[in-house]
Amino acid sequence: MTKLLITEVTRMGPAFCVIGLQRDKEVIHSVRPIPSTANSWLHFPHKRGDILECSLVPFSAAKPHIEDRVSTQGFRKFAEMPEAEIVNWLRKAEVSSTLSGLFGCALRENKNGSGHYVMPGEAQRSICGCDTQNLRLELCANELRATLVLSSGEVLRDLPVVDHNWRGFVEQALGPERGANRMNRLERFLNSQFHYKILSCPHHFVRLGLTRPYHDVCWLMLDTLFPLPKPEWFEEF
Amino acid sequence: MVPPSLLSLKLRESRVRIVEECFRREAGASAAMPDETVDLIETGIFDSMAWVSFLRGVETASGVSDLGSALNEQPATLASVFAALQTSCADVSVQDDPAPEMVRPGSGKLAFITGSSLRLGSRVIPSEEIDRAFGMPIGKLRHRAGIESLAYASDGENELALGAKAAEETLRAAACGAHELDWIIATSETHHNYPSLVAQLHSRLLARENCGALDVGGACLGLVNALAVAQSLIGSGAAQNILVVTADVHSRTLTPGRVKGEFGGLFGDGATAFLLRGGSGGESNFGYRLGKFLFGCAGQYAAAIQVSDDLEGGLAVQFDGDALSRAAIARLEKIIRAVELRSGIPRASVGHFATHQPNPRLLTLLAKQCGVSPDAFPPICRTSGNLGSSMCAAALHAALQNASRLPLAERKPIFLASLGPGLLFGGSWLSVGHQ
Numbered sequence: 109m110t111k112l113l114i115t116e117v118t119r120m121g122p123a124f125c126v127i128g129l130q131r132d133k134e135v136i137h138s139v140r141p142i143p144s145t146a147n148s149w150l151h152f153p154h155k156r157g158d159i160l161e162c163s164l165v166p167f168s169a170a171k172p173h174i175e176d177r178v179s180t181q182g183f184r185k186f187a188e189m190p191e192a193e194i195v196n197w198l199r200k201a202e203v204s205s206t207l208s209g210l211f212g213c214a215l216r217e218n219k220n221g222s223g224h225y226v227m228p229g230e231a232q233r234s235i236c237g238c239d240t241q242n243l244r245l246e247l248c249a250n251e252l253r254a255t256l257v258l259s260s261g262e263v264l265r266d267l268p269v270v271d272h273n274w275r276g277f278v279e280q281a282l283g284p285e286r287g288a289n290r291m292n293r294l295e296r297f298l299n300s301q302f303h304y305k306i307l308s309c310p311h312h313f314v315r316l317g318l319t320r321p322y323h324d325v326c327w328l329m330l331d332t333l334f335p336l337p338k339p340e341w342f343e344e345f
Numbered sequence: 346m347v348p349p350s351l352l353s354l355k356l357r358e359s360r361v362r363i364v365e366e367c368f369r370r371e372a373g374a375s376a377a378m379p380d381e382t383v384d385l386i387e388t389g390i391f392d393s394m395a396w397v398s399f400l401r402g403v404e405t406a407s408g409v410s411d412l413g414s415a416l417n418e419q420p421a422t423l424a425s426v427f428a429a430l431q432t433s434c435a436d437v438s439v440q441d442d443p444a445p446e447m448v449r450p451g452s453g454k455l456a457f458i459t460g461s462s463l464r465l466g467s468r469v470i471p472s473e474e475i476d477r478a479f480g481m482p483i484g485k486l487r488h489r490a491g492i493e494s495l496a497y498a499s500d501g502e503n504e505l506a507l508g509a510k511a512a513e514e515t516l517r518a519a520a521c522g523a524h525e526l527d528w529i530i531a532t533s534e535t536h537h538n539y540p541s542l543v544a545q546l547h548s549r550l551l552a553r554e555n556c557g558a559l560d561v562g563g564a565c566l567g568l569v570n571a572l573a574v575a576q577s578l579i580g581s582g583a584a585q586n587i588l589v590v591t592a593d594v595h596s597r598t599l600t601p602g603r604v605k606g607e608f609g610g611l612f613g614d615g616a617t618a619f620l621l622r623g624g625s626g627g628e629s630n631f632g633y634r635l636g637k638f639l640f641g642c643a644g645q646y647a648a649a650i651q652v653s654d655d656l657e658g659g660l661a662v663q664f665d666g667d668a669l670s671r672a673a674i675a676r677l678e679k680i681i682r683a684v685e686l687r688s689g690i691p692r693a694s695v696g697h698f699a700t701h702q703p704n705p706r707l708l709t710l711l712a713k714q715c716g717v718s719p720d721a722f723p724p725i726c727r728t729s730g731n732l733g734s735s736m737c738a739a740a741l742h743a744a745l746q747n748a749s750r751l752p753l754a755e756r757k758p759i760f761l762a763s764l765g766p767g768l769l770f771g772g773s774w775l776s777v778g779h780q
Contacts, residue, residue, distance in 0.1 A: 207645060214668065217645065219679060220370040221398030221405075224645065248413030249400055249421065251393045263644025266401065268394055291417050327394060 111186060112139060114158045115194055116315055116332040118270040123148035125270075127175065127235055127317075127331070128160070129197050136200045138235045139164060141179040147320060156273070156336070157194055159187040172211060172231030172318055172326060195311040195334050203237045205259040210236045210316060215328070222266035225325040226318060234318040235331065243306060243314065243333070245269065245298050247291070252278050254330040256314060267316070267330040277337035286342075297345035309335045359689065360407065360430050364423060366686055367402035371395045381424040396421050405639065406686035409433040454585075454623035456576040457778050459632045460519030463742040464511040465496035465729050466596065466614030479606025486610050491705030495613040496729035497596040504536040507616035508592030509549045515588070515618040516550075523550040527584035528557040530575055532567030534733040535593045546590055557584075565701050566765035567591060567734030568741070569773065572621070573638040579623040586623075592616035593733035598660070608664045611704055613730025617738035624778070633745065633759065633775035636688055639680070646672040646768035673703050673764055678714050680762040680772040688758070688774045692717055695774075696757030697744030701737045701764050702726035723747070737763040753777065 112128035115138070119125075125148050130139045141164055143149060154160060161184045164177035189197075204210045212232030215224045243256040252269040269275065280286075281294045306312055317331035369376055372390060385391040391399060397413065404412045407430060415429040471494050472486035486492045498507065508531065516523060529552060531543035543558040552558075563570040571589045578584040593616070599609035621635070649669040655661040677700055685692050698721050702708050705727040712719040723743035725736065732739055741761060748756045762772040 206648060208668070214671070215645065217643070217675060217679075218398055219675065219682075221367070221400070221402035223394055223398055246413070247417050248397050249416035250418070251397050253397060253413075257644065261644070261647045263642075263647065265645075266397060268397075295414070295417075 109161045110139075110164050112141065112160050112162055112164070112183075113189060113194065113197060114154055114156050114160060115198055116317075117152060117154075117156055117272040118317070118329070118331050119272045119275055120148075120268075120270050120319075123150060124152045124272065125149070126152055126154075127315075129201055130164075136197060138175045138201055138233075139177050140173065140175040140235075141183075142176050144178050144180070147173075147176075154183060154185060156332075157189045157191065158185050159189060160184060161186045170321075171228055172226070172234040173320065174233055175235060191334060191336060192311040195313045198237050198313055198315065198334075201237060202233060202235060203239075205238065207258065207260070207262045207264070210238065211318060216325075224264060224267075224328045226328070228321045228324070228326050231318060231326060234326070235315060236317075237313060237315045240312070240314050243303075243312075245274075245302065245333075247278070247295065247298075254333070256330075264316075264328065267328055269330045269333070270317075271330065271332050273336045274333055277341075281342065281345075293345045297341070301341070301344055305341070306333070306335065311335060360427060362689065363406045363686055364403060364426055364430075367399055367406060368423070370402060371399045379423065381427065382422055384420050384422055386421040391421070400426070403430075405641075405683045407433075408637065408639065408687065454579050454582065454625065456572075456579040456587075456621050456635045457624050457632050458619050458635065458745065458775065459622045460515045460521070460620040461742040461745050462511040462514035462518065462618050463735075463739050464507045464514070464616045465732075465739075466498040466502060466507070466594070468497040468499050469728070470495050470497050472610075475610045476606065479601045479610050481606040481610065485606075489706070490611060491709070491727060492611065492730055494728050494730075495596075495610075496615055496732075498594045498614040502594070502614070503597075504533050504542055504592035504594050504616065505545045505549065507594070507614070508533075508542065508546055508590045508618070511592070511616045511618035512546060512550055512588055512590050515620050519620045519622075521586060521620055521622075523552045525586050526550075526552050526556045526588050528559065528575070528578055528587045529590065530559045530561060530571045530587060531590045531592070532561045532563065532571045532734045533592045534564040534567065535595055535598050542592060543590070550588075563734070563769055563771075564765040565731075565733055565736055566763045566769045566771050568617070568738040569638065569640075569761055569763045569771035572619070572635060572761075572773065573640070573771070575621045576635050576638070579621060584623070587621045589619045589621060590616065591618075591735040591738040593735045595730075595733060603659050604662050605664070607666060608662055611731045613726075613732055615729060615732040615735045615739055617735050617742050619738070619741075632778060633748070634778045636684075636774040636776060638771060638773045639683055639687060640769075640771040643672070643676055643768045643770060646676070647766075649768070650766045652766070670703065670707055672768055673701070674707060674711050674714055676764060676768060676770050677701065677711055677762050680770055681715055681760055684760050684762065684772045684774050688776075690758050690760075690774060690776070692760070694757060695721065695760050696748055697740075697759045698722050698762065699737055699741035699744045699759055700762045702740060703731055737761065748777075 116127045163181040169176035213230035240256045254267045255265045313334040315332040318326040419425040536542040547558040575587040594614045595612035651663040725739045759775040
């Protein structure tokens with residue numbers, strides 16, 4: 109059995125992708141449990157910070173998703189860890205302060221519009237953590253996007269935000285029960301309090317990931333943003 | 346004057362062209378345009394990434410910067426995009442608009458380049474000599490970068506001397522006295538002394554005391570920045586005659602022992618000057634009219650080139666040549682695409698591309714990437730090296746000179762595109778002034 113600390117739950121459409129940290133002697137590395145018949149989960153009953161016991165089988169996953177492991181049994185919750193401690197462990201796993209270090213290859217920009225991608229054969233991994241000097245979330249035509257600047261001063265724009273918690277927070281913020289002018293209020297929050305809450309948080313940390321190859325390239329996404337959103341923040345906007 | 350209804354029609358046509366082009370970039374060149382009311386995401390024509398990418402493309406091409414925000418709570422349809430463009434305060438360029446001043450604020454004056462000049466460092470040094478000086482294998486600059494020789498300043502030449510010579514020649518050619526100047530705008534990536542370059546030029550040229558003097562930065566993007574400022578001053582009515590000067594002397598800064606030859610060996614010395622005059626577009630004998638500008642900063646490339654002073658009084662240079670080359674080509678092509686779309690001028694009908702020229706090899710690659718003849722890029726850097734803020738400027742001067750040899754009717758538009766560390770970028774276009 110393997111012990112896995114769940115560090116990210118991401119969502120694209122109806123599917124969930126889960127990534128956790130596994131300790132292999134002194135090395136902490138990311139592992140992506142997947143069902144035997146698909147790359148993602150339609151239902152995942154656990155949350156970030158859960159430490160799960162599970163049975164994972166390595167297989168020769170296509171680059172760059174080398175972290176994939178097939179889950180052969182159900183997950184059993186063993187314990188759970190607070191948010192700040194998760195980040196401590198994430199800092200011991202895959203991290204980079206530069207763009208080229210994120211996935212071990214050069215990033216390319218979309219010539220047509222926005223977004224960055226890597227060539228699947230060039231990338232050495234599909235997930236990496238990083239510190240940011242600054243970060244902004246915005247709604248662009250109803251799509252949640254992140255722009256951030258790494259410690260190196262390099263900027264990434266228009267990253268799709270697939271963090272399940274943050275997407276859920278935004279959806280809830282725009283829910284009809286929230287009253288009038290929801291979009292304006294959310295935008296105001298993202299442009300003001302959000303910025304302070306995120307950047308002043310001692311365990312502010314970001315994990316970036318790569319999509320599965322789509323039209324022969326893997327696009328960059330913002331998989332996880334720490335701190336996670338708090339329900340009480342809804343009272344502020 | 347053009348009737349407002351005709352102008353409105355032209356704006357609508359321009360928006361349709363931009364939206365269609367950006368749509369096809371994302372959906373594929375052969376994709377049929379969907380009905381304006383079709384939801385592009387729900388029908389699977391775009392996924393969410395392509396939808397945002399498409400909108401960013403429209404933003405860049407149209408100059409409307411807040412499209413994404415304007416489309417929140419709107420369906421992902423072309424009708425929503427057109428409606429957001431319609432309500433945006435930014436105006437979409439209409440290149441063929443016979444009365445473009447109708448959509449311009451201020452005095453409505455257009456900015457024309459009516460004279461230009463180039464002064465290169467007077468010492469021509471074969472690139473092999475530079476290889477040797479930097480301790481590089483002989484032939485490296487020629488074979489790897491395509492540089493045959495470099496223009497280096499002689500003992501009596503510096504930024505001020507070269508810039509003043511270029512300025513005097515420009516004023517003389519345009520029959521404009523220095524006392525007629527309302528502003529002098531200077532840019533240099535090598536002159537860091539005070540009084541600043543523009544202050545020294547102001548005195549050297551004996552401009553009026555109340556002629557404004559402004560230094561602008563941007564390094565290799567300096568000329569485009571300076572032209573944009575000049576155009577704004579003319580358009581607002583604050584100025585009628587503006588002299589823009591670029592001047593760079595790299596050979597005294599990027600020296601052997603201070604920087605590596607793979608970086609320092611690429612640069613030469615030179616200066617340019619341009620006279621800009623305000624006009625309505627109806628005057629004869631006016632030169633090229635400046636179009637609209639687009640600017641930005643592609644911060645993902647910030648680490649490719651960084652230069653700072655070190656503690657010992659030297660230069661700390663971080664230069665990832667491969668990364669910078671890739672970034673420069675990708676970004677210059679992107680600027681050219683954006684200028685093409687915003688101006689409505691197909692690249693095939695452009696006479697010259699006055700771009701930043703990192704080195705001749707990359708210039709050839711850029712021409713290939715853009716699908717245009719390399720002959721459309723004046724090959725300044727092959728014999729003078731990269732001239733910094735004067736590079737794009739030298740190419741523009743050469744393009745203007747070439748055009749001036751042609752009958753007016755045969756002169757073609759010129760595209761401007763340049764880059765600076767950061768990675769700052771900017772572009773514009775010049776079209777022949779109306780007779």
